[in-house]
Amino acid sequence: MKTLGAALAVASLSAGAFAQDAGKKDEIAGPEAGDPARFETSDTARVNGESISYDVVAGETFLLNDKDQPNASVFSFSYLKKNVADPSQRPVMFVFNGGPGSASLWLHMGVIGPKRVDVATDSPTDDGAPPYPVINNEYSLLDVADLVFIDPVGTGYSRPLEDGKGEDHWGVDEDAASVGRFIRRWLTENERWASPKYLAGESYGTTRAAALVSELNDRYNDVAFNGVILISAILDFEAARGALGYAGLMPTQAAIAWYHNRVDRSAWNNDFDAFIADARAFASDELVPALIKGQGLSADEEAAVVSEFASFTGVSEDYADRANLRVGVGRYMKELLRDQGLTVGRYDGRYTGEEEDGVGETAEADPSGYAMDAAFTAAMNDYMTRQLGVKMDRDYTVLSYDVNMKWKSVDGGGSGGPGYTNVVPGLARGMRENKDMRVMLASGYYDQATPFYAAELSLQAPGVPMDRVVKTYYPAGHMMYLDLGSLEQLSEDMRAFVQGE
Incomplete structure (x- = not known):
């Protein structure tokens, strides 16, 4: 690597x-x-x-x-x-x-x-x-x-x-x-x-x-x-760790999901800027409180946040729920395009790469790193x-x-x-x-x-x-x-x- x-x-x-x-x-x-x-x-x-x-x-x-x-x-x-x-x-x-x-x-x-x-x-x-x-x-x-x-x-x-x-x-x-x-x-x-x-x-x-x-x-x-x-x-x-770390990361993951067409762009009239503005707002106003509350969330509150998180990041609701909304960089690299057998880049999420292990939790290497x-x-x-x-x-x-x-x-x-x-x-x-x-x-x-x-x-x-x-x-x-x-x-x-x- x-x-x-x-x-x-x-x-x-x-x-x-x-x-x-x-x-x-x-x-x-x-x-x-x-x-x-x-x-x-x-x-x-x-x-x-x-x-x-x-x-x-x-x-x-x-x-x-x-x-x-x-x-x-x-x-x-x-x-x-x-x-x-x-x-x-x-x-x-x-x-x-x-x-x-x-x-x-x-x-x-x-x-x-x-x-x-x-x-x-x-x-x-x-x-x-x-x-x-x-x-x-x-x-x-x-x-x-x-x-x-x-x-x-x-x-x-x-x-x-x-x-x-x-x-x-x-x-x-x-x-x-x-x-x-x-x-x-x-x-x-x-x-x-x-x-x-x-x-x-x-x-x-x-x-x-x-x-x-x-x-x-x-x-x-x-x-x-x-x-x-x-x-x-x-x-x-x-601020790169804990609840703030996940919140700071999530709009970037949303942008990557948009790039790979893993979100419903029509819901934002194909307006990337509007989409990113909403991702920022969700990260600070909903995701951070949910991460802080943890098991203190009601079932309805948790379901709502999980659903919205999935709609922004392109991962399934089931995956987001099982990850407790904590989808770090390595996990996201592996999960977003798992169904295509691809990982996305860490330094640049537009890049994709193939790996030997298609079922692992995290990526073996960074396609955007070894590319240049x-x-x-x-x-x-x-x-x-x-x-x-x-x-x-x-x-x-x-x-x-x-x-x-x-x-x-x-x-x-x-x-x-x-x-x-x-x-x-x-x-x-x-x-x-x-x-x-x-x-x-x-x-x-x-x-x-x-x-x-x-x-x-x-x-x-x-x-x-x-x-x-x-x-x-x-x-x-x-x-x-x-x-x-x-x-x-x-x-x-x-x-x-x-x-x-």
Whole structure:
């Protein structure tokens, strides 16, 4: 089973999911620092109808300990537009993916960077075998901002050095401090403290982005951000469990059922938006109370909720009733199209796959995960070596299980993922203390890993300035940029956000 999923969303991580690596031990010390690797080149891209000449700097930045000795190396890719008269007016965007334990190649080669792997299609399609063309990315954001793609310690080519340890960087707070130090160093070395600044993260990268807002908005050494782009967001992990977790997930399952024509569309006059609005209302107004009441529901109340749940999600009333209305991701992947011998995707419910076991309770693998991971891995390595001239003596780590297994939550949750981490309060405080900072929430309707309604509920918490939250939605999944129409729309939405439109 391929494991792209863990690179993109941590919401379902568990110790069991990574048991094969549980016995690994972190290195006592990293290698000697030596000189930081640095590779420079130049290129031209056609972006949004504009020809842009730019410099590329790919290389290591050493993080120093309290003795001014290097204890970690962060590898990054910077794309800087040439001939900018006043850099203080030119925005810079810091970009990363999630995992935790993932490198930044997904956003780098999928939507934001000046080159992309040519896999976006009009309908769900497996990436197959190579070659995977790396082409000019007309949807890049290089026309409106300089771009810095960050691979946190333990991912990509980034690693601990000398007496540094991975665990010093592998946790919600530790990671924010580590990446925050890199951002401060980059701003200083590139003389960009006065530039407008943006963060863009995907999946756990949205958790990191919110944590960075808090980390960098403290101790009178502030880095004030103009905006934060949250792509496929997971912010409050406690809300991803229990009654709120099922409620946050259910509208996504409804969208998937609609896509596969497993609901009566005529009941909503074939109006998807009206259907989703009703699904949201049912989830919060009826499903949550029913889950909380449990056996306290009367027979009539239970029957009514079960019937409506089935009408939205496409599973039978009998199945919904026997599951006690708790149809989690794995169950839903297996059950929705069981009569056709198919499973639906976790990261994108439009994808389907066949499995050997047709009667199991949960899916063996994620059809939307194994459908694209080979293309991104091959394209990133090919692009670095042949186009950027990056020559390193070690492998580029796309996804590190070691990082993931040892990740610490803010409350010491350990290898089960970030536990009950909730980064919304820090993000909200950052917005309240910076009147100009805005947030863009970008969600795919068919993403069960980081469901759109769960993200909405998280940002509806007290203290969040809702008038500065922009919400955008796409008829795709977790990596909505794999859908060609959604790729184009996401690019337009992010560009408008950076331009303040």
